[in-house]
Each structure stands twice: as C-alpha cells, then as structure tokens.
Amino acid sequence: MQEMSPLIPRDSAAFAGQPLAARMRPLTLEEFAGQKHLIGEGKILRRLIASDAISSMIFWGPPGVGKTTLAQIIAGQTRAAFINFSAVTSGIKEIRQVMNQAEENRIYGGRTIVFVDEIHRFNKAQQDAFLPYVEKGSIILIGATTENPSFEINSALLSRCKVFVLQALTREDILFLLHRALTDDRGFGREHVDISDEALGAIADSSNGDARSALSTLEMVVLNGIADEHGITVTPETLSQCLSRKSLLYDKSGEEHYNLISALHKSMRNSDPDAAVYWMMRMLEGGEDPLYIARRVLRFAAEDVGLADPRAMEVGVAAYQACHFIGVPECNVHLAEAVVYMSLASKSNAMEVATMEAREAIAKEPDAPVPLHIRNAPTALMKSLNYGKGYQYAHDYEEKITPMTCLPEALEGRRFYRPTDQGQEARYRERLEQILAWKKARRKPE
Numbered sequence: 246m247q248e249m250s251p252l253i254p255r256d257s258a259a260f261a262g263q264p265l266a267a268r269m270r271p272l273t274l275e276e277f278a279g280q281k282h283l284i285g286e287g288k289i290l291r292r293l294i295a296s297d298a299i300s301s302m303i304f305w306g307p308p309g310v311g312k313t314t315l316a317q318i319i320a321g322q323t324r325a326a327f328i329n330f331s332a333v334t335s336g337i338k339e340i341r342q343v344m345n346q347a348e349e350n351r352i353y354g355g356r357t358i359v360f361v362d363e364i365h366r367f368n369k370a371q372q373d374a375f376l377p378y379v380e381k382g383s384i385i386l387i388g389a390t391t392e393n394p395s396f397e398i399n400s401a402l403l404s405r406c407k408v409f410v411l412q413a414l415t416r417e418d419i420l421f422l423l424h425r426a427l428t429d430d431r432g433f434g435r436e437h438v439d440i441s442d443e444a445l446g447a448i449a450d451s452s453n454g455d456a457r458s459a460l461s462t463l464e465m466v467v468l469n470g471i472a473d474e475h476g477i478t479v480t481p482e483t484l485s486q487c488l489s490r491k492s493l494l495y496d497k498s499g500e501e502h503y504n505l506i507s508a509l510h511k512s513m514r515n516s517d518p519d520a521a522v523y524w525m526m527r528m529l530e531g532g533e534d535p536l537y538i539a540r541r542v543l544r545f546a547a548e549d550v551g552l553a554d555p556r557a558m559e560v561g562v563a564a565y566q567a568c569h570f571i572g573v574p575e576c577n578v579h580l581a582e583a584v585v586y587m588s589l590a591s592k593s594n595a596m597e598v599a600t601m602e603a604r605e606a607i608a609k610e611p612d613a614p615v616p617l618h619i620r621n622a623p624t625a626l627m628k629s630l631n632y633g634k635g636y637q638y639a640h641d642y643e644e645k646i647t648p649m650t651c652l653p654e655a656l657e658g659r660r661f662y663r664p665t666d667q668g669q670e671a672r673y674r675e676r677l678e679q680i681l682a683w684k685k686a687r688r689k690p691e
Contacts, residue, residue, distance in 0.1 A: 270314050277311060279412065299325075300385065303407070307411075307413050313329070316389070328359045343359060440466070448462045509524040510549075513588045564580055599663070617633070619633075
C-alpha cells in the first residue's frame with residue numbers, strides 16, 4: 246500500500262543522503278521555476294490553488310518540468326493528504342487499497358490527492374478502477390504523463406479531468422534552479438562552491454529543459470570538484486568529464502542534436518544500415534529520448550519508403566510501441582531493427598512529393614470549390630442547389646470505378662502522386678496507369 250506523504254520539511258537535516266534534485270524540490274509556488282502560463286499571477290491554475298478549488302487534473306509535459314513537484318505543492322497548499330502512486334509498479338489490487346485508504350480519510354473529513362506518475366502506463370482496467378472514486382469525490386486525481394492524454398488515457402477518465410500542458414523549462418528557468426541550489430542550505434549553500442557562470446550555462450544547455458537532469462549534473466560536478474579549506478572549485482576539466490556523455494548529443498547551440506538526426510535519416514535514405522545503427526546509438530548514448538528517434542524513423546517510413554515497401558510503416562509503428570512499452574536501455578535493439586529495415590527497404594519519395602505539390606496547389610488556389618457532384622447533400626435546400634447531382638457511386642459499377650472527376654475544376658487533370666518503379670510501388674504504378682487510361686477513354690469530350 247502507498248503511504249500518505251506528510252508535507253516536505255524545510256530542515257536541511259531531513260534531506261541527508263538524498264540526491265540534490267530531491268533536496269531542492271520546490272516547496273512553494275514562489276520557488277517553482279517555469280510554467281508561468283499556468284501559475285503566474287492571475288493564471289488559471291494559480292487561481293484554483295489559491296481558492297482551494299482544485300479538481301482532478303492531468304499534467305502533460307516532458308520529463309523534469311515539475312509535474313510531481315507541482316502536485317505536492319498543491320497538496321500542501323490545499324491541506325490535503327498526498328499519496329504518490331506509481332503506474333509502473335502498481336496494479337488493480339494496489340489501486341483498490343489506496344482508494345480504500347482515501348475513502349477512510351474522506352469519512353473523517355480529510356481530502357486526499359492521489360498523484361499517479363506515468364498514468365499513461367495504466368491499462369484500461371486500471372484506469373477505470375479510479376473512476377468511481379473520482380466521481381464521488383473520494384479522491385482528487387492528479388495524473389502525470391509525457392504522452393498525449395487524448396491517445397493514452399481513457400475518454401471516461403479524461404472527461405473528468407482538466408488537462409494542463411507543462412512546457413520544457415527555458416535556459417533561464419534552469420539557471421534559476423542551479424543558482425538556488427548553490428545558495429540554499431538544502432543544496433550547496435554551506436559548501437562555498439566556486440563555479441563559473443559559463444559552467445552553469447553549459448549545464449543548463451546540456452539539460453534539454455529537464456530540471457532533474459540539470460541538478461543531477463550540478464551535483465556530479467560539485468562532488469567531483471577540488472576541495473580545500475576555502476570550499477570546492479569546479480574546474481573546466483571536471484565539467485568536461487561530467488558532461489562527456491551529454492556532449493555526444495548536445496552542444497551549446499543545440500546544433501549537434503539536429504546534425505545527428507540528419508545523419509541518421511540520410512544514412513537510412515542512402516541504404517547504409519551500418520551508419521544508420523551508428524548514428525542511432527550515438528543519439529541514445531547521448532541521452533536522447535528513444536521515442537523521439539522512433540517518431541523520426543516512422544516519418545522516414547512514409548517520406549522515403551512509402552508504397553515501395555508498405556510494411557515499413559508497420560515496422561516503424563511496432564518500434565515506437567516497443568520503445569514505449571520497454572524503454573531504455575532494452576529498446577535499443579528494437580530501434581536498431583527498425584533503422585536497418587528502413588535502410589534496406591526499397592525507396593520512394595512519392596508520398597513526400599505528393600504532399601508538397603498538393604500544398605503548393607492549395608497555396609495558389611486556397612478556395613477552389615468542391616465540385617457539386619461530390620458535395621454532401623443532407624437537406625432539401627442543398628439538393629435543390631444541385632449538391633450531389635450526378636454523383637456516381639463506384640460500387641454500383643462492375644469495375645468499381647467511374648470516369649467522374651473529383652478535383653476542383655481549376656486543378657482538373659493535375660497529378661500529385663506519381664509512383665516510382667521501386668519495389669512494390671511498381672505494382673501500384675501499373676495499377677494507377679490502368680485506372681487513368683480507363684477513365685480517359687470513358688470521359689466525354691467537352
């Protein structure tokens with residue numbers, strides 16, 4: 246059973262042995278960095294907290310932006326018991342135990358906030374187990390997720406929660422947290438740490454907007470600094486060693502991040518599986534989110550492979566799901582399988598060309614009217630205006646196609662999808678040519 250957490254103490258002795266990120270967890274909204282669009286003066290979440298009108302909600306945002314911290318601050322300011330619940334290690338049995346605990350608390354007049362980290366990892370049955378307790382007010386549910394709630398959380402539960410989108414922390418937000426960690430007694434305030442602004446900037450840049458990552462790096466460089474009777478000095482050499490893994494991926498401007506994903510994409514496009522696996526592992530070793538790589542591979546499946554090998558899309562989706570379910574480091578082999586498959590697959594950029602040329606046509610003719618014969622005609626008025634008149638239902642014809650035109654008049658005859666002769670797309674090309682010839686032979690001349 247999960248334990249109800251008391252309010253976090255301010256006594257620095259209570260933090261002995263805890264990581265810096267845990268010791269420096271903000272205790273008030275004033276200490277909280279970032280998310281001014283939600284908790285700035287006059288903003289919606291701050292007003293809800295101030296008026297003690299908190300209801301169930303979902304925090305959606307990247308790692309290390311303060312989802313757990315914000316939930317704990319809310320619990321403290323609303324004087325509610327706080328239960329920290331992990332979706333990774335808990336099942337329906339544990340959910341019911343926690344709900345019974347919360348129900349008992351409600352009977353005695355207490356309020357309970359149940360915080361569920363990584364709520365997207367719960368299956369439908371687990372998510373449904375919360376519903377009756379949320380509906381009758383036994384708990385205030387606060388869920389945290391890095392995934393889109395619309396896709397990962399049951400609609401019944403989601404409809405009972407307000408979704409707040411948390412943004413990645415800015416460089417200034419991270420620097421604020423680093424300076425506070427160096428001056429606060431909960432951090433290194435008593436250690437007299439000598440570290441340059443340039444070094445702090447490098448730590449902030451390497452964190453990629455993740456406060457936990459930034460504070461962990463700061464802790465590493467301080468603990469490995471040179472200590473003497475005057476305090477601790479962080480040298481450029483110490484900083485370089487502690488940032489070495491991050492520097493594989495990130496640099497101060499962030500350019501290397503895009504260089505590496507570009508290298509991966511172009512290696513797959515050039516059918517070079519060895520280079521593709523190398524650049525993929527460079528990114529993973531540098532701390533990149535595997536789901537980001539999986540999304541780029543999935544984009545590649547349509548942009549550079551397309552119908553030359555339709556199974557590439559299936560492989561890309563499967564790789565993304567594997568990364569989602571398994572996580573690092575185990576998912577590296579699933580990503581490797583996907584990038585090797587993409588590298589060896591037949592290539593076609595016909596889908597990319599089709600979308601680009603369609604976009605250009607829309608820019609030139611943004612309001613081209615839908616032809617009357619393929620307009621929807623649900624009312625008598627629309628039918629009287631000839632909406633749908635002359636429409637030919639393909640299934641009524643033996644060939645299952647008709648010579649009817651479907652593009653706007655201004656674009657009639659335009660071709661956007663032009664299949665290549667690569668892989669399976671050669672079959673689609675042959676089929677399309679047959680269809681076009683059939684329609685041309687049966688269209689009446691103007």
